[in-house]
Amino acid sequence: MISVKFGGNKDNVSVMLGDPKKAISIFSLPIAIALLMQHSNNLADTLWVTALGAESMAAMGMVYPMYSVLIGVGNGLGIGVSAAIARSIGRGDSEYANKVATQSFFIALAFSLAMAPILLLTAEPVLRLISGGVDVTEAMAFSMPLYASVLVIILSGIMSGILRGEGAVRKSMYIQVIGAVANIILDPVLIYAFDMGIAGAAWATVISFSLSIVVGLYWYLVKKDMFLRMRLSYLRFNRECSRDILSVGLPQSLEFCLMSLFNIGYNICVIAVGSYGAMAVYTIAWRIINMIFIIPQAFGGAIISACSAEYGMRRYDMIRVAYGYAVKRSMLYLSIMSIMAIALADPIASVFSYAPDMQGLHGELVMMLRVQAIMLPVMSLIFVGSSLLQSLNRSKTAVVSSVIRNMLITVAFVFSTAVFGTLYSLAWSMVVCEIAGGALMGVWALYALKDSARRDGRLDQLV
Numbered sequence: 001m002i003s004v005k006f007g008g009n010k011d012n013v014s015v016m017l018g019d020p021k022k023a024i025s026i027f028s029l030p031i032a033i034a035l036l037m038q039h040s041n042n043l044a045d046t047l048w049v050t051a052l053g054a055e056s057m058a059a060m061g062m063v064y065p066m067y068s069v070l071i072g073v074g075n076g077l078g079i080g081v082s083a084a085i086a087r088s089i090g091r092g093d094s095e096y097a098n099k100v101a102t103q104s105f106f107i108a109l110a111f112s113l114a115m116a117p118i119l120l121l122t123a124e125p126v127l128r129l130i131s132g133g134v135d136v137t138e139a140m141a142f143s144m145p146l147y148a149s150v151l152v153i154i155l156s157g158i159m160s161g162i163l164r165g166e167g168a169v170r171k172s173m174y175i176q177v178i179g180a181v182a183n184i185i186l187d188p189v190l191i192y193a194f195d196m197g198i199a200g201a202a203w204a205t206v207i208s209f210s211l212s213i214v215v216g217l218y219w220y221l222v223k224k225d226m227f228l229r230m231r232l233s234y235l236r237f238n239r240e241c242s243r244d245i246l247s248v249g250l251p252q253s254l255e256f257c258l259m260s261l262f263n264i265g266y267n268i269c270v271i272a273v274g275s276y277g278a279m280a281v282y283t284i285a286w287r288i289i290n291m292i293f294i295i296p297q298a299f300g301g302a303i304i305s306a307c308s309a310e311y312g313m314r315r316y317d318m319i320r321v322a323y324g325y326a327v328k329r330s331m332l333y334l335s336i337m338s339i340m341a342i343a344l345a346d347p348i349a350s351v352f353s354y355a356p357d358m359q360g361l362h363g364e365l366v367m368m369l370r371v372q373a374i375m376l377p378v379m380s381l382i383f384v385g386s387s388l389l390q391s392l393n394r395s396k397t398a399v400v401s402s403v404i405r406n407m408l409i410t411v412a413f414v415f416s417t418a419v420f421g422t423l424y425s426l427a428w429s430m431v432v433c434e435i436a437g438g439a440l441m442g443v444w445a446l447y448a449l450k451d452s453a454r455r456d457g458r459l460d461q462l463v
Contacts, residue, residue: 013089013166013167013227015027015167016086016089016090016166016167016305016306016309017089017090017309017313020306020307020310020318020319020321020322020325021321021322021325023167023302023305023306023322024299024302024303024306024322024325024326026169027164027167027169027301027302027305027306028295028298028299028301028302028326029298030169030170030172030173031164031169031172031173031297031298031301031302032294032295032297032298033173033177034160034172034173034176034177035176035294035297035298036291036294037176037177037180037181038176038180039287039290039291039294040180040184040291041179041180041183041184041208042287042290043287043288043291044183044184044187045060045183045187045201045204045205046060046283046284046287046352047351047352048187048188048191048192048201049191049198049201050284050352052191052197052198054276054277054280054361055138055276056138056197056198057276057279057280057283057284058271058276058279058280058283059136059138059139059141059142059198060139060142060198060201060283061267061279061280061282061283062127062130062131062136062139062267062279063127063139063142063143063146064263064283065130065260065261065263065264065267066119066123066126066143066147066260066264067143067146068256068259068260068263069256069257069260069261070115070119070146070147070150070153070154071153071157071256072253072255072256072257072259072260073111073115073154073157073253073256073257074108074153074154074155074156074157074158075157075160075161075252075253075256076157076249076250076251076252076253076254076255076256076257077104077107077108077111077154077157077158077161077245077249077250077252077253078157078158078159078160078161078162078164078249079161079248079249079252079304079390080161080244080245080246080247080248080249080250080252080253080395081100081101081104081158081161081162081165081245081249082161082162082164082165082304082305082308083165083248083249083304083308083390083391083393084097084100084165084241084244084245084247084248085097085100085101085161085162085165085166085228086165086166086167086304086305086306086308086309086312087244087308087309087311087312088100088244088312089165089166089167089227089309089312090308090309090310090311090312090313091312091313094227094228096241097165097166097228098228098229098230098231098234099234099238099241100165100241100244100245101162101165101166101228101230102230102231102232102234102235103234103235103237103238103241103242103245104158104161104162104245105155105158105235106235106236106237106242107158107242107245107246107249108151108154108155108158109151111150111154112150112151112154112155115150116147116148116150116151119147119150120144120147120148123140123143123144123147124136124140126264127139127140127143129264129268130264130267130268130271131271138197138198141197141198141199141202142198142199142201142202143202144199144202145199145202145203145205145206146202146205146206149206149209152206152209152210152213153206153209155209155213156179156209156212156213159175159212159213159216159217160172160175160176160212160216162216162220162228163175163216164301164304164305165228165305165308166226166227166228167227167305168226168227169301169302169305171216171219171226174215175212175213175215175216176212178211178212178215179208179209179211179212180208182204182207182208182211183204183205183207183208186200186203186204186207186208187200187201187204189204190203190204191204247393247395248390248393248395249395250395251395251396251398251399252390252395252398252399254399255386255395255398255399255402255403258399258402258403258406259402259406262406262407262409262410265410265413266282266409266410266413266426267279267282269413269414269416269417269426270282270423270426272417272421273417273421273422273423273425273426274364274423277360277361277364278364278423280361281361281364281365281368281423282368282423282426284352284365285365285368285369285372288341288348288352288369289341289369289372289373289376292334292337292341292376293379293383295329295330295333295334296330296333296334296379296380296382296383296384297383299326299329299330299380299383299384299387300326300383300384300386300387301387302326303322303323303326303384303387303388303391304387304390304391306322307319307322307323307387307388307391307392308390308391310322310391311391311392311393311452314456314458315461316449316452316453316456316458316461316462317461317462319388319391319392319449320449320462323384323388323445323449326384326387327380327381327384327385327442330380330383330384331377331378331380331381333380334376334377334379334380335376335377337373337376338373338374338376338377339373341369341370341372341373341376342369342370342373342374345365345366345369345370345373346366348369349362349365349366349369350362352365353365364423367423367424367427368423368427371424371427371428371431372427372430372431374431375430375431375434375435375438378434378435378438378439379434379438380438381438381439381441381442381445382405382434382437382438382441384445385398385401385438385441385442385444385445386398386401386402386441386445388445388448388449389444389445389448392448392449392452394448394452397444397448398441398444401437401440401441401444402437404437404440405433405434405436405437405440405441406437408433408436408437409429409430409433409434409437412429412430412432412433413426413429413430415429416428416429449462450462
């Protein structure tokens with residue numbers, strides 16, 4: 001029998017180990033609020049940068065795939081930490097969970113030291129490749145602060161993962177809300193008051209991430225009212241802890257990075273069919289669509305905490321209950337949002353096309369929103385299904401599914417660019433491939449659940 005040494009707050013852990021439907025409901029709301037603030041933050045960036053003109057907006061779009069790589073690594077490692085902590089708590093070994101939480105800082109430092117020099121040295125040639133030879137001065141101004149602050153960006157994702165791992169999703173929400181509010185306030189100050197232009201938006205992002213990390217460290221190291229206990233003695237390489245974190249975190253980071261790298265190819269196609277104007281429309285449309293994805297992403301985040309703990313206890317029947325509940329709720333929400341996005345595309349587009357050189361793009365933005373809205377319901381299978389695979393320690397399967405989906409999109413984009421050469425054709429290519437990819441992820445998630453139960457000799461739980 002493993003001895004469990006409780007820390008300060010046991011209420012969140014009790015919820016995580018209890019009724020999975022209740023856990024999903026309780027955990028998903030704070031995650032949704034945190035995601036809402038993050039995406040509101042992104043939209044605020046978009047609105048302030050839009051006022052600088054289409055060139056600045058396109059520059060943000062060009063840098064966004066590589067910025068997403070950094071966010072993806074941080075979030076991927078955060079998911080790995082969260083799953084490892086929740087599994088440890090589920091099997092009753094909270095001391096090992098303490099080691100995992102502390103070891104994650106060592107991993108963040110290692111990844112940052114490896115990535116920062118590469119990003120800084122390759123920034124200009126990569127941006128020139130994406131832009132097709134167009135001037136990249138604005139894009140460089142936006143990218144440099146972000147690439148120099150890799151550690152901060154990665155550590156922010158890991159800190160959220162630590163909190164979610166012990167079921168403290170409200171505090172995970174708090175640090176993200178604090179960071180988002182700080183960024184929203186700093187954007188106009190740095191962009192316009194300090195006359196930093198698009199670079200001000202990047203520095204506002206870095207400062208907001210730093211603030212969220214400081215708040216999280218205060219709870220763990222100063223106030224010490226959390227379930228987990230971080231100790232300096234654990235801040236050294238631990239093979240077992242690193243393996244547990246990276247078994248989920250590395251494939252998940254790879255998935256996020258591959259999606260971001262695929263996005264570079266998508267951006268090249270978008271620029272090829274319409275230069276800065278098409279890139280601006282594509283960037284704005286995806287910022288809006290990402291806002292709609294908040295609920296399925298929130299259910300996915302709740303799945304990782306609740307189902308990882310259930311997996312630690314080998315309760316596959318409860319995992320199935322949680323997964324079914326999350327899929328049904330998120331699909332219903334996305335169906336409603338799909339209808340609303342189609343109906344309200346025109347007024348929504350008006351908000352983002354107020355600048356003089358953006359007004360001519362209003363019609364294309366309306367078209368992009370309406371076409372992309374068609375794929376929304378099936379996207380719930382991608383978010384929730386991927387989270388279930390991570391909970392079952394099947395992150396590699398999620399990566400394979402993601403790669404297949406994005407390869408389909410890449411082929412479709414290249415074909416549409418060569419044959420049709422319109423933003424409209426690219427939008428439909430995306431929809432068809434995302435629907436096929438969502439179905440694939442849903443099938444694999446259910447198969448992985450059944451296969452995990454069979455390997456543990458607990459298939460009878462799913463009968």
